[in-house]
Amino acid sequence: MIRALKRIAAGLTAGWIIAAAPAAFAETTYTVGSTATGVPFTFLDVKSNEIQGLLVDAISATGKAAGFDVKVQQTTFSALIPSLTTKKIDIISAAMLKTPAREQVVDFSDTVYSYGEGLIVRADDKGKYTSMDDLKGEVVGAQVGTAFVDALNKKGIFKEVRTYDSVADIMRDVALGRIKAGFGDHPIVAYQLQKNPNPQLRLVEGYKPEVTGQVCFVVRKGDKETLDKLNAGIRKIKADGELAQIIKKWQEE
Template sequence: MQSFFRPAIRVALGLCAATTLSFAAAQGAAPASYNVGATATGIPFTFLDIKTNNIQGMMVDTVQAVAKAGGFQVNVQQTVFSALIPSLTSSKIDIISAAMLKTEARQQVVDFSEPVYSYGEGLMVKADDNRDYPTLDGLKGEIVGAQVGTVFVDMLQKKGIFKEVRTYDSVADMTRDLALGRIKAGVGDQPIMLYQIEQKAFKGVKMANGYKSTNVSDVCLIVRKGDTETLDRVNKAIATIKADGTLAQIVKKWGI
């Protein structure tokens, strides 16, 4: 009698456990881990550390701090900047953590978290160019450059005063053409260009004298359009790391 009922009890318990798991899935239990897209060309926000072969930077530290505060894990993956949003919308990644500015156009296809940092564009010229460039108007009729996939390409094209707007896969590629005199100036993320110049990673170029940013926007974590569950988790965690000083410490660590 006892040997007959034991298997039956095990089956019943198994069915009960399966039902519980199915119910949890149906209720949309929050994922324990998210795949995060970051670029290898956005120093100091995101970059590939050749010693560890891992993506590092301010936005990597930020998303890891958000994960810790939010009680989930993150798997940071190297993704080309122009492929970040397509990778997100196709579910190859779940979150973008990179130096990607919040814009109205991007808000049509993805959702942005609360801001973690804000900045505008910077103007880079050859090291021997001592002219003052308070605005882009001083470059009328010149060939200028910007990184493909950034808001700066559209900004330059809409300006409509340049001989040509060339696009580059990375700021480093743009900088090489600038140093060689193939373009007159390069426009990009001000903190990224300034950091690289100060670290002497970019040779033969400098930040333009007197230039003031006009396209200041927020850097946020980015999720799929309509993914309110992930967005809520991320925003709550961002509020936590702002309140306890963790985010300020990360920003200070990377000198931006």
């Protein structure tokens, strides 16, 4: 009788271990904030109603390499950091440049992509602009929450610096002559003008970016566990060439 009870107990214990195993090894799922207006980095695909883009592919590949899942959530650019700090999201994967001011509030992963700002003017504006200083005294615009707004305001040389919710809004006001010029993420501006040419606008060739920086994944200040996972995944997809393939794919889209 005692031996029979021992066998039953041993069987139950083994069953508990097997049942618990999937939970123990289940992958963590992180909620990732991405914008709907940052094509080709992040944008809303109207057919699937899902956020897609270079940085969506990059965070998905990073998660797979590091052993976690991601759930991408649409978030406006200006709400990304507030959503992160209030724990509505766990990671930011968007065209957000790493800056000293932001580093005081959040932590950045290793670099995923690097670029600077592009300058948009009307097509009939034949000015040769090579720097922000060439637009002294003019009304200019940039996307709210970006490092470009800070740089323009810091210059203190413009008649007015207007802020916009999206690059599309900036382009509209440049085309209508409401502002002299607009500043935006160079890859985003170039991609949009390539895919949807606007005869009223031009991306200024020869302009030298003043706010060059790195695009990284972003986590809450002090969240070392998530940051370490991200960096481990980034190292893997850089080493095996997957990140380079993702970048190439979206440059050719």
